[in-house]
Amino acid sequence: MGLGLRRMERLAGVGVGPLAIGAVGVLLLLQIIRRVRRKQVLQDKVVVITGASSGLGKECARVFHAAGARLILCGRDQKRLQEVVEELGVKTDGKTKTYTPCTVTFDLSDTETVASAAAEILKCHGHVDVLVNNAGISYRGSILDTHVSVQKDVMDTNYFGPVALTQAILPSMVERGAGHIVVISSVQGKIAIPYRSAYAASKHATQAFFDCLRAEVERFGLHVSVISPGYIRTNLSLNAVTGDGSKYGVMDKTTAAGWDPVDVAHAVLKAVTYRQKDVLLAGPLPALAVYLRTLWPAAFFRLMASRAKKEKGIKEQ
Numbered sequence: 001m002g003l004g005l006r007r008m009e010r011l012a013g014v015g016v017g018p019l020a021i022g023a024v025g026v027l028l029l030l031q032i033i034r035r036v037r038r039k040q041v042l043q044d045k046v047v048v049i050t051g052a053s054s055g056l057g058k059e060c061a062r063v064f065h066a067a068g069a070r071l072i073l074c075g076r077d078q079k080r081l082q083e084v085v086e087e088l089g090v091k092t093d094g095k096t097k098t099y100t101p102c103t104v105t106f107d108l109s110d111t112e113t114v115a116s117a118a119a120e121i122l123k124c125h126g127h128v129d130v131l132v133n134n135a136g137i138s139y140r141g142s143i144l145d146t147h148v149s150v151q152k153d154v155m156d157t158n159y160f161g162p163v164a165l166t167q168a169i170l171p172s173m174v175e176r177g178a179g180h181i182v183v184i185s186s187v188q189g190k191i192a193i194p195y196r197s198a199y200a201a202s203k204h205a206t207q208a209f210f211d212c213l214r215a216e217v218e219r220f221g222l223h224v225s226v227i228s229p230g231y232i233r234t235n236l237s238l239n240a241v242t243g244d245g246s247k248y249g250v251m252d253k254t255t256a257a258g259w260d261p262v263d264v265a266h267a268v269l270k271a272v273t274y275r276q277k278d279v280l281l282a283g284p285l286p287a288l289a290v291y292l293r294t295l296w297p298a299a300f301f302r303l304m305a306s307r308a309k310k311e312k313g314i315k316e317q
């Protein structure tokens with residue numbers, strides 16, 4: 001019996017070595033294929049990123065820059081955008097040809113000026129290959145205490161701004177028969193949680209608009225990706241607005257414990273490389289909540305109501 005066991009161990013020992021080497025080999029090969037694919041897809045491509053001065057947008061700028069894209073970085077603050085340009089300028093991996101990004105400053109919430117910003121964007125390289133609608137603002141507050149003007153402001157930045165920019169860039173993409181439009185939505189574009197009404201509404205609208213767009217532009221050879229992340233470790237909650245329009249200014253625990261923006265930026269790059277249509281980047285619980293909302297709405301509503309009661313209780317302490 002002891003002999004049999006030893007023989008089995010020997011057999012296993014013989015088998016495990018080559019198996020491990022084979023597995024490492026396959027992984028390396030997959031990595032090389034991915035790198036080549038990424039390079040083929042993004043080298044020299046013109047990529048516009050809104051909200052590139054901070055958080056996820058800044059990380060997207062880093063990964064698309066490293067993949068050889070010609071970037072056009074957008075935001076409201078030229079100085080902060082220039083800092084990103086300078087940071088990117090010195091970081092290349094030596095294998096990919098990289099470019100110094102252009103910058104275009106404008107306020108997405110002012111939809112009147114978005115068309116002229118889009119004209120400026122198109123002037124940079126004559127066309128846009130990939131538009132990443134990333135800029136956004138969050139909100140914290142109860143509906144009872146929130147001015148309608150705040151609901152509108154959040155919609156302007158998160159919904160009407162990206163819609164106006166996309167509509168301004170779209171004709172040039174249709175004319176070329178090429179282009180990829182990405183929008184950074186949120187898990188809250190799929191489920192609505194209490195005390196986030198303005199944000200959740202803007203992201204639900206975003207999901208709907210870009211789903212319609214995808215269907216409408218497929219016949220022109222264009223692609224649309226809606227990315228819906230859960231919490232990401234950025235300044236989003238610090239920059240959020242409250243019911244009276246003032247800044248929330250708190251780094252929420254959920255945000256601080258969220259995804260690394262680097263990982264989310266790589267997921268955005270992957271979505272463009274593989275033309276993924278709808279990407280949910282969430283842990284098992286939020287993912288389950290998304291399915292619960294569709295398959296068992298009554299249970300979802302009960303959970304949200306008790307969450308609202310609990311949160312209100314915490315706020316009143």
Ligand SMILES: NC(=O)c1ccc[n+]([C@@H]2O[C@H](COP(=O)([O-])OP(=O)(O)OC[C@H]3O[C@@H](n4cnc5c(N)ncnc54)[C@H](OP(=O)(O)O)[C@@H]3O)[C@@H](O)[C@H]2O)c1
Pocket residue numbers: 050051052053054055056057074075076077080106107108109134135136137138157184185186187228229230231232233234235236237239255258
């Ligand atoms: N962090 C999360 O937990 C999380 C989760 C899911 C989805 N998201 C989404 O991810 C995206 C990026 O947010 P983030 O987490 O990286 O937050 P962030 O660090 O606060 O960055 C937001 C970016 O949006 C820009 N922006 C805000 N309002 C703007 C306006 N009116 N016009 C032009 N640009 C504006 C800001 O640029 P300037 O201030 O320099 O203009 C900044 O670059 C947002 O769409 C957000 O909804 C975030």
